[in-house]
Amino acid sequence: MSTDKTNQSWGGRFSEPVDAFVARFTASVEFDKRLYRHDIMGSIAHATMLEKAGVLSSDERDQIIANLKDIQAEIEAGTFDWRVDLEDVHMNIEARLTDRIGVTGKKLHTGRSRNDQVATDIRLWLRDEIDTILGEITRLQQGLLGLAEAEADTIMPGFTHLQTAQPVTFGHHLLAWFEMLARDYERLVDCRKRTNRMPLGSAALAGTTYPIQREITCELLGFEAISGNSLDGVSDRDFAIEFCAAASVAMMHLSRFSEELVLWTSAQFQFIDLPDRFCTGSSIMPQKKNPDVPELVRGKTGRVFGALSGLLVLMKGQPLAYNKDNQEDKEPLFDAADTLRD
Known part of the structure; x- marks a missing residue:
């Protein structure tokens, strides 16, 4: 695990890294990684919606979607490196996306939690x-x-x-x-x-100020209601x-x-x-x-x-x-x- 002062995506206000036991105790990746296919499905729909809402460019959307599909192929081939320090399936996939395409990968999380x-x-x-x-x-x-x-x-x-x-x-x-x-x-x-x-679209708990269009993701993911x-x-x-x-x-x-x-x-x-x-x-x-x-x-x-x-x-x-x-x-x-x- 990194020895940086903060090694988590949420660690901006923290002055020391999470204790190794706490990192293991709070991690869920060992069991929630089975959600990878649905996590990627949701992310592809979210990226598609963000482009339609004007948050992403069409090139950024295409780059994100193509690399998410490549990451899914890595997971299914057994070559994906699941990291406990990244806590869960969501952060593991997002970190791998950012490794592959840089800051564009971080834009995927816009308007969601x-x-x-x-x-x-x-x-x-x-x-x-x-x-x-x-x-x-x-x-x-x-x-x-x-x-x-x-x-x-x-x-x-x-x-x-x-x-x-x-x-x-x-x-x-x-x-x-x-x-x-x-x-x-x-x-x-x-x-x-x-x-x-x-x-x-609920984001952390209070929605988001970004101009998301929930109807688009709802339709793309086959949900019956929002x-x-x-x-x-x-x-x-x-x-x-x-x-x-x-x-x-x-x-x-x-x-x-x-x-x-x-x-x-x-x-x-x-x-x-x-x-x-x-x-x-x-x-x-x-x-x-x-x-x-x-x-x-x-x-x-x-x-x-x-x-x-x-x-x-x-x-x-x-x-x-x-x-x-x-x-x-x-x-x-x-x-x-x-x-x-x-």
Whole structure:
């Protein structure tokens, strides 16, 4: 790390460098670097808007955009040098841009702050994650529907209190899971609407005096609406909480599904047999065939519940507007989305 008196982009009033432990403790780049594609997408839209607003020349815009695309290629090729002393994905990319094109690279940050930048990046990322998960829910529903049609006449006992109650068909039972997933799909579609609102232009908390045109970036980035209040725009994480709530309900459904698979594969039920490739055995009990995948789905449900609880606790005591606490929003959100998608 540099031994200069100030080594941060924000260090103008500081008389000594940040302590090495503090630099590591406050850095987020190890987990937020996964936002690089959306960060660059937002920066390209921002540069395009700044040119239309007369803040950048067309040559400056083109130079910034071309080099941002080159930086994305470096990241995806694994040759990009991520630096902890630059704190986060935003400063790492901006510093690399400035290394490549000098002062023109610094002009990219005109009219914005890392506060509205990260809020925008997370929304862009989550929007894509929701779209992917919706596709996976549909794929699972299609599988259930096909199996239900094949098993429409297969008689099985229906249960209440886990006691044999009335006869149903296996197809009918499978379609109960289908209905659960249909509600999960609806909840995520609804969550996507509120996720797809653009905070960019809120700047640090009070907007900017530069003549930005938020409608341009909104359209370029595919947002459905622009956030109405700058204080709320930089500090709102409702969309992340709402996603984790919808993900928790979906995981609860998948856990119930998995619990039945575990029961049905047991010697006591012997209703179904899972393919060997989705099971494990025992080193000392060769007769065993363990349903590890549904057991893990059941277990991983707790991770997503924990993410929801963690985000609620994270936000409950925060005054307006942005606080460093919000750095802790990403890991639980990332983990919830990864777990549900898997």
